[in-house]
Amino acid sequence: MQGDKRLIVALDAPDMDRVACLVETIGDAVSYYKVGMELYYSEGSKVISYLRGLDKEIFLDLKLHDIPNTVARGLSSLTTLGASMLNVHASGGLRMMEAARRSVAEKAAELGIARPKLIAVTILTSIDETEWVNLRHDKNIAEYVVHLAQLAQCAGIDGVVASPQEAAAIRAACGDNFIIVTPGVRPQGAAVNDQSRIATPAGALKNGAHHLVVGRPITAATDPRSAALAILREMREKG
Numbered sequence: 001m002q003g004d005k006r007l008i009v010a011l012d013a014p015d016m017d018r019v020a021c022l023v024e025t026i027g028d029a030v031s032y033y034k035v036g037m038e039l040y041y042s043e044g045s046k047v048i049s050y051l052r053g054l055d056k057e058i059f060l061d062l063k064l065h066d067i068p069n070t071v072a073r074g075l076s077s078l079t080t081l082g083a084s085m086l087n088v089h090a091s092g093g094l095r096m097m098e099a100a101r102r103s104v105a106e107k108a109a110e111l112g113i114a115r116p117k118l119i120a121v122t123i124l125t126s127i128d129e130t131e132w133v134n135l136r137h138d139k140n141i142a143e144y145v146v147h148l149a150q151l152a153q154c155a156g157i158d159g160v161v162a163s164p165q166e167a168a169a170i171r172a173a174c175g176d177n178f179i180i181v182t183p184g185v186r187p188q189g190a191a192v193n194d195q196s197r198i199a200t201p202a203g204a205l206k207n208g209a210h211h212l213v214v215g216r217p218i219t220a221a222t223d224p225r226s227a228a229l230a231i232l233r234e235m236r237e238k239g
């Protein structure tokens, strides 16, 4: 069985032992994993080699946000690791995203490898209206997310990370080929945790998401493989 690559499971785990246990338990149900700050900061490229050795695809979610030169150089190093997808914060601006795109393309060409997709984080799915007001933005969240998505598209970025609640508006504004990755996915009745702008797996797909990032509903389940299979079933039935 080849896992449905529309589902990306967030491996938010502290070390290799926990990762190996999760990945072995989930087995062939999942073939695309997200490695984020917790795991990459503790294990570094070892975890990427481990997952590549199992023929899994990797979204390396380090959300780079710095001046253009620093982000470009950071991404050049990360491109050597062989992840399928990398990301930056869209709020780093047009010039930063352009430098990021160029750097990834140049490094991949130099190495003779497929260019990793580069996507931009719009507004974190944990930000709710209260947090938003504290940040002193004058547009509403959905308008600003679409604005950032269009800015990312102008910079030649492949897609965005956004909430499933904004996916339809992004799809309408940026077209079908612009990748939309949505965290904030919760099956009916699952714990919301620190997420705010959420949808069910079926809802996220219906709104136009290409990839769903799901972490705790799978990784914290008593039986992570069954939890992943249940989400995949829901995606197949309704997606």
Ligand code: C5P
Residues within 6 Å of the ligand: 010, 012, 036, 061, 121, 122, 123, 124, 125, 126, 161, 162, 183, 184, 185, 193, 195, 213, 214, 215, 216, 217
């Ligand atoms: O456990 P949960 O399903 O909430 O995990 C969601 C994952 O997606 C986490 O690893 C989080 O860092 C990531 N993420 C997010 N919101 C974004 C970007 C990434 O939740 N806007």
